[in-house]
Amino acid sequence: MSSTEKTANVAIVGAGLVGALNAIYFAKRGWKVDLFELRKDMRLPEVKANQRGKSINLALSERGLSALRNSGLDLDQLILEAAVPLRARMVHIGKEGRQMSQAYGKKDQHINAVDRARLNEELLDIADKLDNITIYFEHNLLQTNMDKGELIFTVGSEKKTYQSDLIVGADGAYSRTRAQLMRRIRMDYAQEYIDTAYCELTMPPIKNAGGEDDFALDPNHLHIWPRHTFMLIALPNPDKTFTCTLFMPFSMFENIDSDSKVMDFFREHFNDSIPLIGEKRLLQEYSSNPRGALISIKCKPYHYKDKAMIIGDAAHAMVPFYGQGMNCGFQDIQVLHETLDKHNVGAELSADGKVSGLQKALDEYSIERSKDAHAICDLAMYNHYEMQSAVTSPLYLARKRLEGTLHHYFPKTVIPLYTMVSFTTIRYSEAIRRWNHQTWWLNAAAATSVSVVAATAVGLGLRYYEPMIKSISKYACRT
Amino acid sequence: MSSTEKTANVAIVGAGLVGALNAIYFAKRGWKVDLFELRKDMRLPEVKANQRGKSINLALSERGLSALRNSGLDLDQLILEAAVPLRARMVHIGKEGRQMSQAYGKKDQHINAVDRARLNEELLDIADKLDNITIYFEHNLLQTNMDKGELIFTVGSEKKTYQSDLIVGADGAYSRTRAQLMRRIRMDYAQEYIDTAYCELTMPPIKNAGGEDDFALDPNHLHIWPRHTFMLIALPNPDKTFTCTLFMPFSMFENIDSDSKVMDFFREHFNDSIPLIGEKRLLQEYSSNPRGALISIKCKPYHYKDKAMIIGDAAHAMVPFYGQGMNCGFQDIQVLHETLDKHNVGAELSADGKVSGLQKALDEYSIERSKDAHAICDLAMYNHYEMQSAVTSPLYLARKRLEGTLHHYFPKTVIPLYTMVSFTTIRYSEAIRRWNHQTWWLNAAAATSVSVVAATAVGLGLRYYEPMIKSISKYACRT
Structure with missing residues (x-):
């Protein structure tokens, strides 16, 4: 960087899981990062003593792991050290509590129960160690002036103003940054x-x-x-x-x-x-x-020019039934930074105070990522139904077995939906598209009746698909 | 009223068309009314000089007229005196501007172009004359405490607190009251x-x-x-x-x-x-x-217990293409007060400070009226398509003629959708239901082929229906 060039600065609002990891990604990109958190530092002993409230365990799966891995800091290894692998669902049936194990995927595939607080603390510790990140606690966002890159916080009884080249709201489902963004752009929004x-x-x-x-x-x-x-x-x-x-x-x-x-x-x-x-x-x-x-939130677009954006739950809150809230938020970060890379977004401000390629990258991220966020919000809503009811239905189990068998023989053609969501990084929207295609393919197989047995098996499976497809299209429309 | 009974008090936020008419309705019901407006009194000469900005003309049709009529003050006659009757659409075609007149309904049916400012001024003048209404201008709602019935306004540089038994937000599409309500209840909301x-x-x-x-x-x-x-x-x-x-x-x-x-x-x-x-x-x-x-907003529910509610654009903003925004807002008021009547809601506070029947009435209003508001929001969105394109299509015109002819012979069985919306007070949701039923009926007629000519004519009509139905169901789902 020549001596006349200035380094770009990002203000990230919210030092939860997504805010903290995004700060690390921006720091690795060479940006100067200001990370603002409403609450006290959760690592302080007096805060730890009063922890609880938010759900304390989360299921970390491939999308989240991939984003941790791609930070280049072996964060995935660090986090997995203290995780509990979950290989299957255990369904407790009837009054006597008979237990039935249902594997999530193949033998080597599992999701990971992690402690939310510990994960957040680890990310904050790492952020603290990076020279170009400054963390500010007990900063309550009051207002932004996005055109000027200005953020005004209430800090105790004072108001403090900070300056940034890009404002990133990672402040959760009830995001204050999103509320500010909605005053600036024509945002479609549904809760x-x-x-x-x-x-x-x-x-x-x-x-x-x-x-x-x-x-x-x-x-x-x-x-x-x-x-x-x-x-x-x-x-x-x-x-x-x-x-x-x-x-x-x-x-x-x-x-x-x-x-x-x-x-x-x-x-x-x-x-x-x-x-x-x-x-x-x-x-x-x-x-x-x-x-x-439990709230489900979809919106778009996610940004205002090259001035401000939202990410994680601030952009897409979902019901917790697919265990993808954090995973989707972490994947947001990876996708965002891959899109920045694609548009050669560096850390230098040009003479006019702009970061080259930034607006184009945010335009693209906003359009593309919102499709995937909407898809997983719909799937999470659908999985509520599956978890409450379907997991004990013989038809559901027949379909699961059929899909599992077909996946074994045609590993690239038939991939169970849960596998695509939890054990790959295939775009959520693409996962739904492929899954719809598979359903059609299974349907066609049944129609041509390769054998009576196969057709019967497939038929049993398909009968289960119907309410599933209906349910998903119900949630999927208008988004 | 016995000497120990106290009169119920309503605080209406927003003295626009809906707020002012609702104030008159509550005053006629015997309530004490505080009507709060953010802006200066629009009737002041210096304000009148700077008027403009908001669309100045509106189309008043049967729903709006009915609500004005039911105020018991001959408001409909007063308003119609200065209205311009619109009997038809005039479609300007091609470069040469050939004009084609398309009647809205039967000969005696017309909508009325009215001046928004004049209508609002008339309503404020009448509100001013009623003893139990107090109007406060330049009161900017800052916050509410709905459980306590408290409203805090910024007035100049001061904060002023008012007390009420019921808070009614009639403060438009960007309603501050709605934002306060969303902090208190689990509101489904889509913009x-x-x-x-x-x-x-x-x-x-x-x-x-x-x-x-x-x-x-x-x-x-x-x-x-x-x-x-x-x-x-x-x-x-x-x-x-x-x-x-x-x-x-x-x-x-x-x-x-x-x-x-x-x-x-x-x-x-x-x-x-x-x-x-x-x-x-x-x-x-x-x-x-x-x-x-142009924004479209749907939400539900509209109320918090018997403490607060929203009405008019605050509850349902719609795109302007059916000319129903004000008409729907006025009908809200009539429906609300009919529901209050049904539950025998008087103007007296009981010993526990409650108004008997109020909560039940608001529960019912909220459930029932939101269905109709969602229906007209969808129709308004659909009419955007119709006005931009369909009005010049031969199929559209064929259907219009067919529907008109059938309406003439079967006036109670086939009623054109536009007629139901603009010239009756049939619930919007019921209008869509009947219209879907009519479509089915026309379809059945075509299938049984009463005569080849009739079937062809009906068929021509139906081909037009399809995108219309699809378009409406697109907007109707998930609401």
């Missing part, structure tokens, strides 16, 4: 709440034969108690606990409002979980833990 | 901008044979120059001018950026309008008048 609320419960470790703490359930599974209009799930944590989440309509939470009703409800539907959670803890946590609402 | 911008131009009066001002075009028509991706329309004003509105994609506005390009464009597409607008005025207004964006 939708589902009728389901959630409440978290903790399943403590048990003592194993050697007297040591151990998991109360098989830790290499994501446990599900599917009960049609409601369900309980459990994900393992590295400290041998499980975080259980009860998903159920708001009205049911309101009706089940006494200790006796809670116990009756759990005995009826999740009987095998009661001794594992413990009756006292169950009642205490059910009554005191908050009910969370 | 969508269309790619079309608009720019207003004035067509001055001409001198008639007697040397007096007269309309430059037939005043009993809504004039349209449909040109597929763009169009010009003209509506008459009582002062003998026409307000012309050019609707066209943002990119076209950006490309047509010099006087010579403007003249070339007008000569090519709207040649007959040039002498009527005047070349100098055309160039001056095209370059200096703002480009407006």
